[in-house]
Amino acid sequence: MGESRKNNARILGSLESFVSKKTPVGTLLKSIAVRWTGIWRLSFYLLALVSLPVFLTSCGQTKPSEAAILENFAATTAGEAKTLVPGMSFRWCPAGSFTMGTTIETGNEFAVEVTLTQGFWLAETELTQAQWKKVMKSVPWKGQEDVKEGDDFPASFISHDDAMEFCQKLTKKELTAGRLPRGWTFALPTGAQWEYACRAGTKTDYSFGDDKSSLGQYAWFNDNSLNAGEKYAHQVGQKEPNGWGLRDMHGNTSEWCLDWDMAKLPGGRDPFEQNQFLGTRVTRGGCWYQPASNCVSANRWGLSSGFRSRASGFRVAAVHSTE
Numbered sequence: 001m002g003e004s005r006k007n008n009a010r011i012l013g014s015l016e017s018f019v020s021k022k023t024p025v026g027t028l029l030k031s032i033a034v035r036w037t038g039i040w041r042l043s044f045y046l047l048a049l050v051s052l053p054v055f056l057t058s059c060g061q062t063k064p065s066e067a068a069i070l071e072n073f074a075a076t077t078a079g080e081a082k083t084l085v086p087g088m089s090f091r092w093c094p095a096g097s098f099t100m101g102t103t104i105e106t107g108n109e110f111a112v113e114v115t116l117t118q119g120f121w122l123a124e125t126e127l128t129q130a131q132w133k134k135v136m137k138s139v140p141w142k143g144q145e146d147v148k149e150g151d152d153f154p155a156s157f158i159s160h161d162d163a164m165e166f167c168q169k170l171t172k173k174e175l176t177a178g179r180l181p182r183g184w185t186f187a188l189p190t191g192a193q194w195e196y197a198c199r200a201g202t203k204t205d206y207s208f209g210d211d212k213s214s215l216g217q218y219a220w221f222n223d224n225s226l227n228a229g230e231k232y233a234h235q236v237g238q239k240e241p242n243g244w245g246l247r248d249m250h251g252n253t254s255e256w257c258l259d260w261d262m263a264k265l266p267g268g269r270d271p272f273e274q275n276q277f278l279g280t281r282v283t284r285g286g287c288w289y290q291p292a293s294n295c296v297s298a299n300r301w302g303l304s305s306g307f308r309s310r311a312s313g314f315r316v317a318a319v320h321s322t323e
Contacts, residue, residue, distance in 0.1 A: 116269075126255065231289070
């Protein structure tokens with residue numbers, strides 16, 4: 001081993017001696033060595049210059065405290081607006097009581113008294129195509145009939161199962177990003193929450209009153225869509241909002257809710273129908289090809305959880321768990 005070291009030292013010495021001599025080859029090698037050293041040093045300094053601000057910025061950043069995150073979800077007044085998710089505005093729906101359903105019995109359905117003990121946030125509009133693609137990386141409406149594509153058009157051809165998966169992924173994404181406080185989750189609203197938010201404190205057929213002749217100011221339905229030759233769901237947020245700032249509640253796309261559908265409305269405190277007897281999920285709100293009578297605040301339908309159509313969409317709720 002000692003002999004090997006001596007040989008290596010001898011070879012290195014010979015190279016240094018050769019380079020130091022003022023021969024053309026030696027001069028060339030020395031020039032390359034000097035330039036290579038200069039380039040390496042310059043690269044190092046440039047890298048340090050670029051990296052230093054990033055390093056200093058990251059050192060100064062701290063993850064928001066749980067109290068700060070929770071504060072962003074606090075609200076004091078009905079209809080208060082906040083952007084809880086980048087690019088998605090929500091409106092506050094405070095705890096309260098209301099009459100859910102119709103005042104005149106139709107079949108087995110009639111009005112019931114409901115109390116919601118927890119306030120919740122509801123997206124100001126139906127979920128848009130851009131919002132869907134950002135989370136799900138898919139385009140279920142692509143190539144389908146009676147659909148217009150664009151960032152601000154509502155996501156359609158969405159099943160109840162699809163909507164549930166979206167909410168789960170959004171919850172996980174926002175928890176990871178540090179924007180969703182513990183105890184909160186993104187979910188579909190229950191049927192009671194949806195109607196409570198749609199009514200926004202009113203007891204009339206629509207959130208704006210009983211006169212259906214005014215519906216065109218608040219909703220896309222058959223008169224101003226299908227019968228007008230515009231056979232598609234329109235861009236969200238184009239119509240007047242209800243009293244809590246929520247838009248498109250009476251039409252455009254029908255909206256999935258969390259509940260299983262039942263013949264009779266559940267009433268009482270925080271009703272949520274979990275009975276799967278009929279095997280269908282609740283959808284609300286009417287849509288762009290339905291008449292005004294299907295767009296009232298109390299309207300609801302039961303559809304298979306795997307059903308997809310040109311008018312099946314949803315909006316996201318942010319709810320606080322008491323468990």
